[in-house]
Amino acid sequence: QKEVEQDPGPLSVPEGAIVSLNCTYSNSAFQYFMWYRQYSRKGPELLMYTYSSGNKEDGRFTAQVDKSSKYISLFIRDSQPSDSATYLCAIHNNAGNMLTFGGGTRLMVKP
Amino acid sequence: EPEVTQTPSHQVTQMGQEVILRCVPISNHLYFYWYRQILGQKVEFLVSFYNNEISEKSEIFDDQFSVERPDGSNFTLKIRSTKLEDSAMYFCASGPTGRPYEQYFGPGTRLTVT
Numbered sequence: 001q002k003e004v005e006q007d008p009g010p011l012s013v014p015e016g017a018i019v020s021l022n023c024t025y026s027n028s029a030f031q032y033f034m035w036y037r038q039y040s041r042k043g044p045e046l047l048m049y050t051y052s053s054g055n056k057e058d059g060r061f062t063a064q065v066d067k068s069s070k071y072i073s074l075f076i077r078d079s080q081p082s083d084s085a086t087y088l089c090a091i092h093n094n095a096g097n098m099l100t101f102g103g104g105t106r107l108m109v110k111p
Numbered sequence: 112e113p114e115v116t117q118t119p120s121h122q123v124t125q126m127g128q129e130v131i132l133r134c135v136p137i138s139n140h141l142y143f144y145w146y147r148q149i150l151g152q153k154v155e156f157l158v159s160f161y162n163n164e165i166s167e168k169s170e171i172f173d174d175q176f177s178v179e180r181p182d183g184s185n186f187t188l189k190i191r192s193t194k195l196e197d198s199a200m201y202f203c204a205s206g207p208t209g210r211p212y213e214q215y216f217g218p219g220t221r222l223t224v225t
Binding site: 097 | 115144146154169221
């Protein structure tokens, strides 16, 4: 079983829509859950992260973790064409330093 | 806003040659990392560096790879004898003290081995 999985998409939505991006993971030792945005041929940009379970909100973005289901989500409200990018979830195991990334979901927001 | 910088943005080299990829981490960060991303694949961890030594490395980071912090600002990744399969984007990242999970990535160096 892969450690972190994401649907690759592409996910195409109209401008203004609410977007839901998801990841599943297999290792219950993971404790920090990160969301990165990556534009084509650029480096991943850290959007936000959560520790353990629960929600965290930052502007139009909400990150949610359900540790019982090993499921993490990123919601984008009022999506904009500038949100078009690949969204990567990444998970940190507190025992080490590495981030384990999902394969990314490509999002396209159409004007 | 401070950011991680990397040079060069694109490096072309012949198989068997040595390459050095350079990074300037965010100035008050003490954790440093290298990741790579082969085209169309996941971002993969290579190595982490803290307190002037390697703190963790992946199976990818074999004897062909080495890292160094030659001075107070630079962090380098050396590949001694490049192979075709080393062609990838290489990302440097840095993180603040006490928060190794919070990693900020540079724009990457695209390495093409011919």
